Amino acid sequence: MLIIKILVHIPLFNKAATILRAINSVCNQDYTNFDLLIIDDGSTDESLDLIKHFKSDRILIYSQENTGVSATRNCALKFAIDKHYDGIAFLDADDYWWPNHLSLLTQLFTKFPEAQAVASNYNLKRSRKTLETQWSGFKNEKDQLLEHFFEHNYLNSICTCSTLMIKTEAIEKVGFFNEQVTHFEDIDWFTKIGMNLKVAFSFRVTTIIDETAENRSDQTDMNNRCLPDFSCYETEIKKHQGLQKYLDLNRFSIALAYRMENDIRNAAFYQQKINLRNLSLKQQKLLLMSGLQLKSLKHTQKIFGNLGWHLRTGN
Structure with a gap:
């Protein structure tokens, strides 16, 4: 398997109820060649206090005044470039990974060397049950390089900010998140990924997206x-x-x-x-x-x- 240096990024804003679960899911990965960058975006709850007890050379904690999730993710992208990481993987503070998440994404880069971004399958946690994600345009459930990226996004998004890893060298082709956008900023960025990069995808589930978590942006008026x-x-x-x-x-x-x-x-x-x-x-x-x-x-x-x-x- 290809050995690459990965930056994992968690943007943090008022996620006291779930941030420790997210961090622990990163620390428990069976692929260990990574650093974790947490950027607290001006939390007003106890989120920042909760994470200060983590003592590890691999966990980097930064705090800033509130600038929004797009600007926060852009800081992480620039950090990955400046520090010469091979790839950057994202995890929202509401969500969590299974222990094989990073190893699976790394395997996809090994299996499909032409891929510049990779993503895995995910389940959606809702109030009463956890749902399997539905997909469009697939003929089989093998790991694969997506020939027509957008045709696979009609039911759900192939990429999410908790399942995607992108090669740092490819960031220049895609650009950064639009900091003027507060919602659907991820879809906007994924659109640029689909237009500019080769993307590989695995049907294996490695992430739980928790839609029951408090203070999600989809609750904003x-x-x-x-x-x-x-x-x-x-x-x-x-x-x-x-x-x-x-x-x-x-x-x-x-x-x-x-x-x-x-x-x-x-x-x-x-x-x-x-x-x-x-x-x-x-x-x-x-x-x-x-x-x-x-x-x-x-x-x-x-x-x-x-x-x-x-x-x-x-x-």
């Missing part, structure tokens, strides 16, 4: 979110198979979230950019419902779950 409109990628559609549908499905998610809040103006902004042929009839009908009707279908996540579509909103 829609009026306090800054979202991408994806217009900058329109000129790339003809170059990348599946990109237009991928963008439209993300626009659908955002438009539906705005409709839930009866914000018709912002919902219409995203809806008018959607090619309806890329939505199912059920999805099209949802876009015609009022906020009251949508709320009668209970929680937004349940709506998306019944559609086989997972709303992705960052950490």
Whole structure:
């Protein structure tokens, strides 16, 4: 197996309930050639106090005034470049890894040397059960280099900020997170990865994404979110198979979230950019419902779950 030096990054903001679980899942990895960089982004709870007791040369703890998750992740990307790490892997403070996570991702780089980013499968932890993730566009469940990246992202995101590792040398091709965006900043960055890098994927589950955790960004009021409109990628559609549908499905998610809040103006902004042929009839009908009707279908996540579509909103 290829031996590479990995920087693991956990962005931290008011995650006292889950941060120790996340750190322990990193420390328990069976692949040990890594350092862990935790950047506390101005937490106002006891998060920073909880992690100070970790005594290890491999655990680096930085603290800064609150700048947002995109700026925090960018600090980690620049740190990886400056310190000459071979790759950087992300873990959100809500989530946790199984002990074989880093070894599996490293194996993917060994198996597919042309890959510049790799990701593994994950389960979604919800209030009553843990769900297997549904995927699109696969003919088999073998480890594989993705020929048409975007076609595999129609139901859920192949990449997440808890399952992805990217080679440090490839960061220049992708660029950094958009610091003006507070939600869907990860999807925006993954779009650039899909357009610019070769990505390898494994169906083996190595991560639990905990959607029951407190203080998740998907609980933020829609009026306090800054979202991408994806217009900058329109000129790339003809170059990348599946990109237009991928963008439209993300626009659908955002438009539906705005409709839930009866914000018709912002919902219409995203809806008018959607090619309806890329939505199912059920999805099209949802876009015609009022906020009251949508709320009668209970929680937004349940709506998306019944559609086989997972709303992705960052950490």
